[in-house]
Amino acid sequence: MTPNTKAPVRRKRMSRAERESQMLEVAEEVFAEQGYRATSMEEIAERCGVSKPMLYEHFGSKDGLLLAILAILARARAELHHVTSEAMALGRDPLDVLYRGLVAYYSFTRDHSRSFALLMHEPMALPDATIEAIEDVRRQQHGLIAPVLASQAPHLDPVQVEAYTEIIIGACERISLWCTRRPEITPEEATRYTLDLCWSGLSGTINPENDISGS
Amino acid sequence: MTPNTKAPVRRKRMSRAERESQMLEVAEEVFAEQGYRATSMEEIAERCGVSKPMLYEHFGSKDGLLLAILAILARARAELHHVTSEAMALGRDPLDVLYRGLVAYYSFTRDHSRSFALLMHEPMALPDATIEAIEDVRRQQHGLIAPVLASQAPHLDPVQVEAYTEIIIGACERISLWCTRRPEITPEEATRYTLDLCWSGLSGTINPENDISGS
DNA sequence: GCGAGTAAGTTACCCCGGGTAAGTTACCGA
DNA sequence: TCGGTAACTTACCCGGGGTAACTTACTCGC
Numbered sequence: 448m449t450p451n452t453k454a455p456v457r458r459k460r461m462s463r464a465e466r467e468s469q470m471l472e473v474a475e476e477v478f479a480e481q482g483y484r485a486t487s488m489e490e491i492a493e494r495c496g497v498s499k500p501m502l503y504e505h506f507g508s509k510d511g512l513l514l515a516i517l518a519i520l521a522r523a524r525a526e527l528h529h530v531t532s533e534a535m536a537l538g539r540d541p542l543d544v545l546y547r548g549l550v551a552y553y554s555f556t557r558d559h560s561r562s563f564a565l566l567m568h569e570p571m572a573l574p575d576a577t578i579e580a581i582e583d584v585r586r587q588q589h590g591l592i593a594p595v596l597a598s599q600a601p602h603l604d605p606v607q608v609e610a611y612t613e614i615i616i617g618a619c620e621r622i623s624l625w626c627t628r629r630p631e632i633t634p635e636e637a638t639r640y641t642l643d644l645c646w647s648g649l650s651g652t653i654n655p656e657n658d659i660s661g662s
Numbered sequence: 663m664t665p666n667t668k669a670p671v672r673r674k675r676m677s678r679a680e681r682e683s684q685m686l687e688v689a690e691e692v693f694a695e696q697g698y699r700a701t702s703m704e705e706i707a708e709r710c711g712v713s714k715p716m717l718y719e720h721f722g723s724k725d726g727l728l729l730a731i732l733a734i735l736a737r738a739r740a741e742l743h744h745v746t747s748e749a750m751a752l753g754r755d756p757l758d759v760l761y762r763g764l765v766a767y768y769s770f771t772r773d774h775s776r777s778f779a780l781l782m783h784e785p786m787a788l789p790d791a792t793i794e795a796i797e798d799v800r801r802q803q804h805g806l807i808a809p810v811l812a813s814q815a816p817h818l819d820p821v822q823v824e825a826y827t828e829i830i831i832g833a834c835e836r837i838s839l840w841c842t843r844r845p846e847i848t849p850e851e852a853t854r855y856t857l858d859l860c861w862s863g864l865s866g867t868i869n870p871e872n873d874i875s876g877s
Numbered sequence: 878g879c880g881a882g883t884a885a886g887t888t889a890c891c892c893c894g895g896g897t898a899a900g901t902t903a904c905c906g907a
Numbered sequence: 908t909c910g911g912t913a914a915c916t917t918a919c920c921c922g923g924g925g926t927a928a929c930t931t932a933c934t935c936g937c
Contacts, residue, residue, distance in 0.1 A: 460885060460932070484699075487923060498887055503925065510792065517795040528802060535806075541814045542861060548806060549834070549856050553849035556838035580732040587743060591750075591763060596864075599756045606847075610837065610855035611864070617836025618829040619764070623771035625828045632821075634768035640825035641764050646757060648863025649811075649826070675903070675914060702894060713916055718896065 459496075467505050470495055475516050479561045483513060520562045527555045542650075588616050615645060674711075682720050685710055690731050694776045698728060735777045742770045757865075803831050830860060 461469065473494050477486050488509055492499045506512040531551040538544035593612045596603065603611075622641055626632050676684065688709050692701050703724055707714045721727040746766040753759035808827045811818065818826075837856055841847050 463884075466885080488925085489923070497885090499924090500888090500926075501886065504885085507925095509924065513792055514795065517792065521795065521798065524799060524802065528806070531806060535810070541810065542857070544810055545857060545861065546853060548810075549853040550849050552803075552834055553838055553841065553852040557841060557849060560842055580729065580736065583736065584739060587739065588767075591743070591746065595750070595756065595759055595763075600864075606844075607855065607858075610840065610852075611859050613836045613840045614833040614856060614859050617832035617834070619767055619832070621828045621832025621835075622825065623768055625825065626768065626772060627775055629821075634765050634772060637768040637825075638761060638764040640822065641829060642757070642760060643822075644826050644829050644860060644863070646760065646863045646865050648859070648861045648865070649815075650861050650863070678913080681914080703896085704894070712914090714895090715897075715917095716915065719914085722896095724895065 463505075466495075466497070466501070470497075470502060470505060470512070471516055471519065474512050475562060478513065478516070488512075516562065520559065523555070523559055523562075527551060545649075585616055588612075588619070592616070618645060678720075681710075681712070681716070685712075685717060685720060685727075686731055686734065689727050690777060693728065693731070703727075731777065735774065738770070738774055738777075742766060760864075800831055803827075803834070807831070833860060 470491070474491050477491050477494065480486075488499050488502050491512075492502050495501075502512065506515055531548050534547035534551060535544045538547055589612050592615050593608055596608045596611055597605075600608075618641055622637050626634075626637055685706070689706050692706050692709065695701075703714050703717050706727075707717050710716075717727060721730055746763050749762035749766060750759045753762055804827050807830050808823055811823045811826055812820075815823075833856055837852050841849075841852055
């Protein structure tokens with residue numbers, strides 16, 4: 448008798464803009480929950496209370512949908528860029544500039560952690576076991592680096608050791624990827640760059656007397 | 663008349679071990695060429711001169727095949743770990759230890775660049791346009807960071823600026839990911855850790871008088 | 878009010894690619 | 908030479924991305 452036996456979900460008709468933003472919201476949530484590859488368009492559509500072709504009407508393809516989500520992120524990012532640039536302009540010295548930029552970056556990634564995870568967390572599309580394999584590589588690196596830090600600087604608290612270790616791992620990954628784009632860089636040079644920065648730091652390199660504006 | 667009109671590829675029968683290693687070799691190549699998602703089992707099978715179910719016989723699934731490749735990589739990595747550890751044990755001071763470790767790491771990633779790219783290059787499974795979006799984020803960061811370095815340290819050559827920028831980007835990505843695992847870390851703390859390392863470097867933190875062995 | 882036009886939505890389908898069941902071929906040892 | 912088995916094939920299933928063609932409901936001019 449009750450109509451909901453036949454119509455369990457109250458499917459409302461919506462305007463294009465309304466529907467679109469609802470879809471984006473749902474899709475971001477589902478992607479973040481299950482990863483990109485594991486999520487079917489069917490499921491997103493269902494959760495929107497709508498059928499699959501509607502999604503295609505709005506976004507063209509699964510990739511298109513993801514791109515639309517990323518575009519939102521890009522707008523936020525543009526905002527970040529703007530704010531950061533202004534903050535940098537206010538910095539009195541390079542250290543201050545870096546400080547402001549970093550705080551903005553980390554705040555941003557925290558406030559947008561869902562989209563950000565979608566972007567940077569590779570879980571998205573890789574087979575589960577593979578992610579494990581990748582993390583194994585990192586754990587191994589962690590196991591190599593952290594003890595050195597801990598034993599050499601016993602006064603550091605464990606969280607600090609962890610943070611430094613993460614930084615070094617990130618730096619290594621980035622640089623070795625960079626090396627594939629610049630094959631002329633030898634491992635020794637790569638090492639030198641890495642050590643210059645991680646060991647000596649920028650403080651010695653950047654002239655503290657300069658201020659941020661070029662002149 | 664000639665038999666190769668009907669049998670273009672000379673499909674030889676092989677022993678299990680022979681076939682398996684051939685498959686791994688081919689698969690690694692094709693994955694590296696086209697990415698994981700874009701590669702079909704059919705194509706790998708074809709290039710092996712064999713039919714699809716053979717792949718499944720050997721590896722169970724597409725993910726299994728990738729895992730088997732990664733396992734090879736893991737063995738090489740174990741080798742690296744061993745070599746690196748020994749090198750580290752020879753290091754006279756922390757800097758030397760880091761130096762040896764880094765050279766080993768970068769040499770390894772270069773020598774195994776194909777598998778390594780497979781592992782670390784996210785292209786693997788993400789839609790192409792998405793990769794572009796991710797790279798956009800990085801380019802933006804690059805655009806923020808590189809000018810600061812360049813203007814503040816004019817004596818650095820461009821390659822160096824690029825390297826340092828890559829390191830900072832890598833560090834930021836890693837730390838912000840780390841923050842999602844440790845939500846109690848504030849952006850300000852994250853910034854402090856990043857700056858401590860990238861600005862001041864480890865040299866001040868690690869006591870140079872300690873030698874590598876704990877005692 | 879009422880029909881035309883359009884935007885929102887649906888059903889039913891294609892096809893590709895991962896994965897499998899069942900059958901076929903070639904090698905090897907007794 | 909013949910049986911057994913390991914290497915291999917054909918022919919299929921099915922889930923999910925993507926589309927064509929059709930239907931429903933709101934809106935606006937008369």
